[in-house]
Amino acid sequence: MGVGGKFWDLLKPYARAEGFDFLRDKRVAVDLSFWIIQHQTAIKEHARKPHLRLIFFRTINLFSKFGVYPVFVVDGTPSPLKSQTRISRFSRFSGIVLKDFLVVEESVPVERNREFSRHVQECVELVELLGMPVLYAKGEAEALCAQLNSEGYVDACITSDSDAFLFGAKSIIKNFCSNGKEAFECYNMEDIEAGLGLKRKHLIAISLLVGNDYDLTGVQGIGLDTALRFVRCFSEEDVLNRLREIGNGKVSSAPTSIKSAENCADVDRNFPSRKQLHCSFCGHPGSKRDHMKSSCEFCMTSDDDEGCLRKPKGFTCGCPSCDMIRKQKGQRRMENWYAKVCLKIAEDLKFHRDEIIELYLCNDNGGYPASDGPCISWSRPKIEMLIDFLKFHQNWDPSYVRRQIFPMMSTIFLRDMANTPVESLVFGTFEFGSIQRVKIRYGYQFYVVKWKHAVGNISCTVPSQESSMQQGDGSELDEFVDVLDDPSVSDTGDGCSFLLTDENMDLVRAAFPEKVESFWQEQELKGSKTRKSCTPRSLEKESPSSLNTRSTQLSITKFYRSVKTQNHSKQQVASDGSDNLDSGKRTMCSPNLTKSARRRLLFE
Template sequence: MGVGGNFWGSLKPYARREDLDFLRNKRVAIDLSFWIVQQETALRNRARNPHIRLTFFRTINLFSKFGAYPLFVVDGLPSPLKARARIQRFFRGIDMENLIIAEGDDVVERNALFQKCVRECVELLQILGMPVLKAASEAEALCAQLNSEGHVDAVFTSDSDAFLYGAKCVIKCLHPNSKDPFECYHISDIEAGLGLKRMHLVAISLLVGNDHDMNGVPGIGIETALSFVRMFPEEDILNRLHEMGKGEFLLSLMDSKSPSSSSIPCSDENSLKKKSPHCSHCGHPGSKKAHLKVACEYCCVSGNENCSNKAVGFRCECPSCTKDRSSKAHKKQENWIRSICSKIYMKKDFPNDEIIKMYLGHNQEDLTGDKTPCLSWRSPDVETVIDFLGYHQHWDPSYVRQRILPMLSTIFLREMASNQTEGSLLHEQYEFNSIQRVKIRYGHPFYLVSWRRVGPAVGSVCSLVQNEQVTQQEEFMEEHEQNDLLDEADVPEIFVDDGCWFLLTDENMDLVQAAFPKKVDNFLQEKEMKEAKLRKRKSISIPGNSETPKSRSVQPSITEFYRSSKVFVHGESPDENPHQGNVEVLRKGKRKVLSPNLSKSVRRRLLFD
């Protein structure tokens, strides 16, 4: 979707892989239709309502694991141009010029089944407390406008035309189970790498096709379009396309090649244009017969007395050859430009001013003053979420409570960081107990936080322990889904100690520091004391030995195991050795077994003694 001709492939070299904290405490606008299409395509007929599943887990991950503030945008009524393009997808190969498209809401309304999926996801997001906006037309257009005007820090979509609408940072892919989960594209990198700005990108979309005009200009691909638009400055490219569409630019090229009295070359210029004869042996100007007598000036420079034979792929650098090559390259470039202009001129009604106005923001929404979007995040209604997912997904309440807990703990820590309140409880049931340890996950450190259940072990905690009662649908998904499509939130650990229930969750270290600074200080002091004791134990020497004991990780020399010569025990003479007659100690530590009657084990022992 977006710009045609594999436009994403041209941008791929300039993508960045951002780490886990890239979106922490940042706002991100999400094209909800992109999520729905992505999961429906990947898991169709393999899961119950995959769009609800993905929306639930990925929202919790973005909010808790990645620390972002997600904002969701849904599509409005598509433009008549996009409605026509959608029909073209279903009637490829049919002449669309004579196809009559009726005007009215019945034509521009989207697929009824897809709209049902959107409504269900919007209902879930509103229960989770996420803000949801509806665009006047395209969701990626509103996302890009929010990004360009500074309301959000990034856009989450796979539509490449978000750059044409003015987006500055686009997140195309999310790989949750990796060290650098975000695949990001920054407009600054694209401008520096490809030399293309926003007007250039609009021109490329007009040439290769887009969501509103699928065909583009026949015969022009993405590589040709990239090379062509770079020839013009940003402020001039669209005017040039208008001239080409009218044939004016092509006529100006043809007029520039027409002869005139002022451009008639003189005889001296004609003589310069004529290429001088070259030697077939060395390839330099002159005749072979003359070069056999005296080496040419080009070969003499290299110190040869005679002309050398020209190598494979030889190119003469004399003025006449250089000028001839330049003239041919210039003529080839003119023919290439003339060919593109001819193709553009053959395109009817090119360029479409309505598409240009749409991309350049003339139809964008007014987000100033009283019309500024309300971007507020609320705490989720847990019981309503349980009822909603129980009805649509048939999930057990304990399963939902366990999966939503990371989101609740993140909200609780943010509230504690902004307003320190004594006696506050997580979900009105758990209190912050302690920090167990530092946990490294995908190369990033987290605090493993222990939450203590207040009161007896009844109610939601008892039901939370019953998370093993997962439906057959969930077990099937856990066995067959890929990790990048699963997007499940981190599952809290549960344990019981002295009759008290505890939950363990992974939390961001900076967030825990801001919420409970005293707890973090105590944890760091205890950790430092443990490390100091460990260092002290390692520095203590073995009793009776002044030397520091050797580390077990050091491999001793092989000579400590296998001696190079026979050593007799003190007080033992060669005559007393029972094997003395069978083994002869030679010089340089060599041994020779004399008797083959000895067993294999004895011979091996004698060999290494």
């Protein structure tokens, strides 16, 4: 949930739309529970164990297609405050009165739903078999994600809980779509500070007023706009201390940003404390009797006998006296508003302060030593164990699992070759063959790589990355697709099978620079041959017959006459018996015109 009061709508104008390649080679903390809930809501009744199915495909896409190093974070034991909030939320949506049931004590946490906990454990086992690191939070997963981000262990967080900013996150990706067609909705704390002027403690103060995961209601009568206006009156270092004081009943005076009327009146001693006399006719300083005799300095006209001008509708005097009075009234309204907000906070007896603030400012959400840091490392997928796991839970065929896991294996292979070149094979059987062509997908260029298998034709066990990428999250996948129907898997006829995958161009260049250089040399050679092959045709165009063709093409009506011209010719033939029309037909069918030329003339 996060901060209440449509908090995401407040941050929406400062979101960035990042492209397909934004997360490449970056570490990203993923709130695993958020993914599980999101996927169950999407295809709960359309797939077997959707939490495993979609975590599997999304992890592969995140790692291979987007080039991300994901770090999965799992929720720990919720705090007692969070347990009470979950009970209140259940009561609100179910209509059950809590007084009729046993209410859990505030010091005792409530364990999560057993079924959901079992789903989380299955997903943890799955991502560990895929070689992804998993970290366990003490409490909320978004709290550990934010701590990893603030301490520099990851570059961004993937979560929909807005209170991750309150825990210290610097960059949050709220809407993540693995199909690659839609941009990422990325929120940076720097943009929020520059746009709204709010920092981390300001956001914590807003959550205390409008509600959060530990207090659903907040302060009665205070909305998001009022809370935003109120916290802006204080600096980041002072805002939480002032809220503590106000909550304890110590309603202090207005902050320095709200100047009192007395201080404003003392700015210039020359200004009178009372409003000057103004003319009721023109509205300017002075009496109406004086202005009847001659025009005032504000209404000075060419003819003094005309007197002052009548003030228009909605007139506002801009003299220093009136301006000072308006400022004093505005400051008094501001002080009265501030006092009413403080009174509402002081009257709220359930206003949580220190407990929630300590939870948000805590820097020990993972339980790892500050000196050593978290244990984050990526390893190779355990293929055979993964096949057995998915065979048991999803009833998937081993060839189908190998087909879907190949994009991850090829990405790992290219990364290993880029860092420490060694003689290795993908799946122990496929080797890097050559670069076939350059392909554009989602507006970005990829190399289409040919992977060769020279130990017999077993291409039916592994597919191409292209076919896997088109399947997205797996929501539209068919579990029983025949691999032999995959157009990217082919047999050369000599017992050597191969397949084609889409790979990142920079990664392929780092892993096999000589292959990339050879590919571009071949492309340049093909281009030169194409230009040479076009030379005789160009000379042929300059032949006399082509010159005649060019000259005849300019007079289109001579060959493709309009109906009016044809009717005129028929009348002429009928009158003089000449053979002009027949000659025109012979000219139109002249062999000097090529087929393409006649087609262009026809449609012009």
